[in-house]
Amino acid sequence: MEKINLVVCKKEITFEPNQTAYxxxxxxxxxxxxxAPAHSYLMRIVVPECK
Known part of the structure; x- marks a missing residue:
């Protein structure tokens, strides 16, 4: 799957969705x-450097 990049308050956040997490x-x-499941999903797929 493709990476998803968001810029929030001038901070870039990258997500790497995958089939297992989904x-x-x-x-x-x-x-x-x-x-709660949506929050957990996003925390699982966010790139560790962006946490």
Missing amino acids: NKFINEMAMDNKV
């Missing part, structure tokens, strides 16, 4: 809980 995100989703 599948885990989908499996963690529940009808009453969508925010």
Whole structure:
């Protein structure tokens, strides 16, 4: 997959999505809980140097 680069408040943040992280995100989703899995997914795919 391609990298995703965002610039927020003059700081570049790079995400590297992958199939494994996405599948885990989908499996963690529940009808009453969508925010925590989304946060976890983004934290898993962000490049460590950008944390």
